Amino acid sequence: MFGLESATGLSGAALVIGVVLVEAIVLYVGYGYLERLVGPRLVEALRGDS
Amino acid sequence: MEVFGVAVTLLALFAGFGVLIGLLFGFFGMGGSFLVTPALMVMGYETDVAVASGLAFVFATSVIATLKHRDLGQVDYKLGVLMIAGTTAGIEVGKIGLHWLQDIGLADTVVSVIYVALLGGIGVFITYTATRGGGGGGISHDAESEGEADGEDIPDIAKTIQSYRVPPMMNLRGGISVSLWLILAVAFATGLLSGFLGVGGGFIRMPALFYLIGVPVPVAVGTDLFEIVFSGGIGSFLYAIDGAVDLSIVVPLLAGSALGARLGAAATDLVDEDEIKVYFGVMLLLGALAVAIRKVGEFADIPVLQTVSLVVIIGAAALVSGAVVVSSVRALRAETEYTTTTAD
Numbered sequence: 362m363f364g365l366e367s368a369t370g371l372s373g374a375a376l377v378i379g380v381v382l383v384e385a386i387v388l389y390v391g392y393g394y395l396e397r398l399v400g401p402r403l404v405e406a407l408r409g410d411s
Numbered sequence: 412m413e414v415f416g417v418a419v420t421l422l423a424l425f426a427g428f429g430v431l432i433g434l435l436f437g438f439f440g441m442g443g444s445f446l447v448t449p450a451l452m453v454m455g456y457e458t459d460v461a462v463a464s465g466l467a468f469v470f471a472t473s474v475i476a477t478l479k480h481r482d483l484g485q486v487d488y489k490l491g492v493l494m495i496a497g498t499t500a501g502i503e504v505g506k507i508g509l510h511w512l513q514d515i516g517l518a519d520t521v522v523s524v525i526y527v528a529l530l531g532g533i534g535v536f537i538t539y540t541a542t543r544g545g546g547g548g549g550i551s552h553d554a555e556s557e558g559e560a561d562g563e564d565i566p567d568i569a570k571t572i573q574s575y576r577v578p579p580m581m582n583l584r585g586g587i588s589v590s591l592w593l594i595l596a597v598a599f600a601t602g603l604l605s606g607f608l609g610v611g612g613g614f615i616r617m618p619a620l621f622y623l624i625g626v627p628v629p630v631a632v633g634t635d636l637f638e639i640v641f642s643g644g645i646g647s648f649l650y651a652i653d654g655a656v657d658l659s660i661v662v663p664l665l666a667g668s669a670l671g672a673r674l675g676a677a678a679t680d681l682v683d684e685d686e687i688k689v690y691f692g693v694m695l696l697l698g699a700l701a702v703a704i705r706k707v708g709e710f711a712d713i714p715v716l717q718t719v720s721l722v723v724i725i726g727a728a729a730l731v732s733g734a735v736v737v738s739s740v741r742a743l744r745a746e747t748e749y750t751t752t753t754a755d
Contacts, residue, residue, distance in 0.1 A: 373654065378648050388665065
C-alpha cells in the first residue's frame with residue numbers, strides 16, 4: 362500500500378511507522394472535528410429526543 | 412474494485428473489525444494485539460506479519476487514545492515513565508526465563524498454563540469484586556473528574572501497599588502517595604509477565620495500577636495507554652526494519668478503530684464503574700477459555716478447535732462491545748428521563 366511494500370531497513374521502517382503515526386494524528390484531529398460537528402446531534406438521537 | 416492496490420472489500424472488513432477493537436480499546440485501555448494478531452494468523456497471514464502489523468496497530472491506537480485521555484487529564488506522566496523503566500527491566504528478565512525454558516523444552520506448556528491461569532484468575536477476581544455488594548465500594552469512572560479518588564475508593568490491598576512508606580515517596584495523580592520502590596516492583600512484575608508471555612501486557616498492567624498501587628481507573632487506563640505508545644512503537648519499528656508491517660492491514664484497521672476508540676472513551680463517561688469491571692472480567696475469562704481451547708486443539712491435533720478459539724475471542728469482543736454500546740444508550744436515556752421527571 363502507498364508503494365511501501367518493499368520499504369525495509371532503518372529508513373524504510375521509519376517511513377512505515379511515520380505513515381502510521383501521521384495517520385493516527387490525522388484521524389485524531391479529523392474524528393475530533395467530526396465529533397464536535399455531529400456528536401451533539403447523535404447524543405440527542407440516542408437519548409430519544411426528536 | 413481496488414484502492415491503493417488493495418481490494419475495497421478487504422479494506423471494509425478491516426475497518427469494520429477496527430471499529431469493534433477500537434471500542435474495547437478506548438473503553439478498557441487494552442485488547443489490541445490480544446484480538447488482532449490471532450485473527451490475522453487465522454486469516455492466513457505469516458506469523459511475523461500478523462505480530463508486526465498487530466503491534467503497529469496497537470502503537471497507533473494507543474497514540475490516539477492517549478491523546479484523548481491526556482485531554483481529559485487522565486495520564487500520569489511521572490507514573491508512566493516509572494512504569495516504562497520497571498516494565499522494560501521486567502521484560503528483559505522475562506525473555507531470559509523464557510529462553511531457559513525453551514532450552515529445556517518446557518516453554519510452550521508453561522506459558523500456556525500461566526496464560527490461562529492469569530487471564531482466568533484476574534477475570535474471576537474482577538468479576539467477583541464487581542458483582543459483590545451490589546455496586547458499593549467502586550471508584551468513580553467519571554471521565555471529566557481528572558481521576559480524583561477519595562480514601563473509600565482505594566482497594567484494601569492498595570491501601571496496604573501504600574502503608575509501606577519506604578522513601579522516596581512519589582505523589583501521583585488522584586492524590587495518592589506511594590513508595591518509588593513499590594511502583595518499580597509492580598512495574599517489574601508486570602513487565603516480567605509481559606516478556607514471559609509475549610503480550611503487550613495491558614490486561615495485567617491496568618488492573619495492577621488500580622488494585623496494587625491504588626491509581627483511579629481513568630488514570631490507570633490513560634497511563635497504561637501512554638506506556639503502550641512506547642512499547643508498541645519500539646516493537647513495531649524493530650519488525651518494520653525487516654519489512655513485516657503490512658500497511659494494507661494497519662491503515663484500514665486504524666481508520667475503524669480510531670472511530671471505535673472515540674466511542675469507547677466517551678462511553679466511560681456514561682457507564683457505571685461496576686458494569687465496566689464486570690465486562691472486563693467476563694472478557695478476560697472468555698480470553699482464557701479461548702487460549703485453553705487453542706492449546707487443547709494443538710495438543711490433541713484437532714484443527715477445528717483453532718477456529719472455535721477464534722470464534723470465542725471475536726464473539727467475546729462483539730458481545731462486550733455490544734454491551735458497552737447498549738449500556739451507554741440506556742444511561743443516556745435514563746439521564747433524559749431523570750431530567751424530564753425533575754422538570755415536571
